[in-house]
Amino acid sequence: MNEGQKTGLFCVIGAVMLAVGLFVSWPASEREEVSVRAGKELFENFKDPLTAASLKIVSFDEEQGQVDTFEVRRDRETGMWTIPSRKGYPADAVEQMKDAANALVGLQILDVQTRNAEDHEALGVVEPKLEVLEVGDVGVGRLVTFRDESQKDLASLVIGNPVKDEEGRFYVRKPGQDPVYVVELDEPALSTKFQDWIEDDLLQLSSIDIEAMRIEDYAASMSSRGFSVDRNYTAVVTADGTDWRLEKLLEYPSDSPLADPVEVDVDPTQIVNKEKLNDIKNALDDLKIVDVVRKPEGMSANLRADKDLVSDNEAVQSLVDRGFLPVQARPDAPVEVLSANGELDVTLNDGVEYVLRFGNVSGLSEEDESEDSDEEDGTSTGVNRYLLVTARVDEDQFPAPELKPVPQTIEELAAMLGVEAEKTTEPAEEPAAEEAATEAEMKDGDAEPAEESEAAEESSEESESDKAEMKEESASEETEAVEETTDEPSSETAEEGSTEEPTAEENSSETAESSENAEPESGDAADSSVSEVEVEGSGEATGAGQGDEDDADSEEDSDEIAFADLSDEEKQERLEAEQEKILKENTRMLDARKDRLNAAKRRVSDLNARFADWYYVIPETTYRELRIDRDELLTAAEGDDSGSGAGASLPGGGSPMQIPGLNSPQ
Structure with a gap:
């Protein structure tokens, strides 16, 4: 193979390798985009919104040239939702999260707007990457990402x-891909507003449960010489439905704000401003937060600062910047x-007390930044304010109960029952013995006891005439009952030789006499007749206005008689039972x-666990609703007639006075 062939072979091999490299390095999303068409789902594998364990939304601030990140995440171990972008605040x-995930589940492509990357800026779908963005860049979209547990x-x-x-409908695209789609999207569900992801009802109380408020109106500030406090007044008010009662009003010497306050005598022509106090109560019920900032390490839940915190300059500066000053009134004081800007203590009827402390202005809230300024006072309606909140138990709500004394001896029990000492020791056998002897003589046929009894009855008529007359004046049912109960003794007397039938007056005397002399356990006929009279005549024969008193007297007499007749052993048993x-x-x-008390402590513990780590941020408008100036606290009474009207005892050491319209008469 010559040199030319070798060179050609190398060129072919190089071209093949370049094609393979380009294919491998080409983004997968670009290869997949060819299959995406109108009517298809953008995320075919995202079916169940409950699989989403985190949401991250990245946006770009064009004016500041900064990328803002909002994230919500579920903890794998505890299952609790938190907001990492807010230092782990509970969400x-x-x-x-379910609504947000559903915004992308089943999201369909309605149209393919463009496949040209040059159109991204005009359609606002530029990816928010800080490394490629600068101040003033436009057309940057929001990047929304859902992830699972892994x-x-x-x-x-x-x-x-x-x-x-x-x-x-919005323009959207997948990160790393050029095509831009048109979709119908539930965009509000993908909110980055902090308050949309939290329990914004901070205090979680109901206005109807508010029992009292303590208003401490003062201003504290830090200077090069230390801290200064300008105290205005302190007032304690209690709620009575929609009305309020002034319990205490204190003012401080203007030249010595740390001196002890002085109670103020309120003009009787003034009443507490219940409209303003009701506004405060309603504002507490609806107290919302717009942001949070984590408090310094070492600051406890009860708003006391420990020595480590005071020695930590960074932590102290964090507090001071937000309007909270760690101070020590005395060397030995905590x-x-x-x-x-003062504080407000709110007590509920379950004994839980909230302490709200108002700090410095914190800036504008996201949703209010574009609002116009208040033309009347020149302040922005979007200004916010720092707030510290804690909870504690109001011990005054849990007074020790008044326990009933426990008798230790029979004499103490007798005194508790109102039984006279002699009655507890007086023997009861003699009357019973005399009655037994009389009955025995009558059974032997001797008529002399009966005659002596009649003579005794006649002699006692004059002494008992008043009682007989009272019984005759009672209802007819009682008289009939008395006559019926005395029929049998009259018959016996006639059989014994008496030819004179007893009158109703004599029967009444006999009944009265036997009820006084006979013991309850003797079982004689006189006792039986008295019992029948009391049962049958109750509710009907009782005179007007005396029924309750007679019942009470009879119960006391019954207790005394019953206890007096008990044996020593029975009295001891009665003592142990009592x-x-x-x-x-x-x-x-x-x-x-x-x-x-334990329920209140548990509630306080739960609240402080939630409050302990955070500065809260509330709207300035809410802060104004929660504050009341000294000249607003009291108003002139309408239609005041000096000295008339219901009122409350005024603060001070003098005799109680009445404030018209302030209190309901007790």
Whole structure:
């Protein structure tokens, strides 16, 4: 083979190798694009939105020349959604992620707009790559990428301009490919707004649960000489439905803001501004955040700063820049964090207390940057403000229950039951013995005891006349019951030789006498008749206004008689039963308090776990809704008539005064 043949062979081999190299190095997406036509799905392998474990959206800021990245990701171990682009802030992303993934699942090509790369800028589908972009570059789209648990791409798309006059349609292309397609896309589901991906109801409270608020109006600032505090006032108000009651109003000496405050005597012609306080309550219910920033390491959940934090200049500067000042009032006092614009403490009816501290302005929010300025005060409506939030338990909501004393001796039990000491020791056998002897003599046929009984009854009529008259004035049912119960003794007396039938008045006297002298356990007929009278006459024979008192008296008498008749052994059993009953009741009250307190502590712990690591950012408009100036707190009472109207006790050490319209009378 001569030199010319060799040269030709090498050229052929080189051409073949070049063709193979070009084929191998040609992007796979370019080779695949030939098969993509109108009516086809852009991502045929992306069928299940639940397989998406992360979403990353990259966009380009033309004015700043910067690439912004928003990412949401599910943790493989915990299953929790977080936002890595916001330092791992928890995301409420289950439904939002599903909707976002569904925007690309089954996405169909409606038309192929162009296959020419030169058209990308005009259609807004330039890929946002920072290394090839500069300030002022235009036509850059948003790159949306979904990945699964193993971080394998499920779908990736550059979203460009909307199609003119065709709502819901956009120009899109796959990264690395030239063709630009027209698709119908649910673009709002692919939002990069932070608040669209979180639980934006920060406090998660209901306005109807707010029981009290403590307003601390002060301003703290840092200077070269240290920090300064300008205190205005402190007020404590409690809610009563839609009304409010002023519990305390304190003001501070203007020349010494760190001095003890002085309680203010409020003019009786003024009432608390319930409209403004209700606005604050509603704003708390609807408190939204627009952004978060992670707090310095070492700052605890209760907003106290430890020594390590104070010695960390970077952490202290982070706090000061946002309007929160770690200060120490006294050498032996703990280091606390004051806020630049005061604070608001909110107590709920379950004993949970929120502490909101307002810092410096943080800048404009994304959604409000384009809004016009407020013409009245010259401030931008898009300004935001830093906020620190913590929770604590209001111990005043859980007072110790008033426990019932447990009797330790029979005498203590008797005193608790209201039983006189002599009744607990008086023997009860003699009346029973006398009655037994009388019955025995009557059974032997001797009529003399019966005659003596009648004489005794006649002699006692005058002494018991008042009681008999009272019983005759009662309802007819009681009189009939008394007469029926005395028929049998009258018959026995007639058989014994008596020819005179007892009158109703005599029966009443007999009943009254036997009810006083006989013991409950004797079982005689007089006791039985009294019981029948009490049962049959209750509710009907009781005089107007005396029914409840008679019942109460009879219960007390019954307790005294019953306890007095008990033997020593039975009294001891009664003591032990009462001790067990009282101990159970006391335990129930203690357990109820403990359960409520533990529930509040668990709630506080959960809240602080969520609040602990973050500065929150709220709109300036929300901040204004949560603040109330001193001259707004009280307003003139409408139709005030000095000295009249319901009110609340005013703060101060003097006698209570009434503020018209402030309180409902107790």
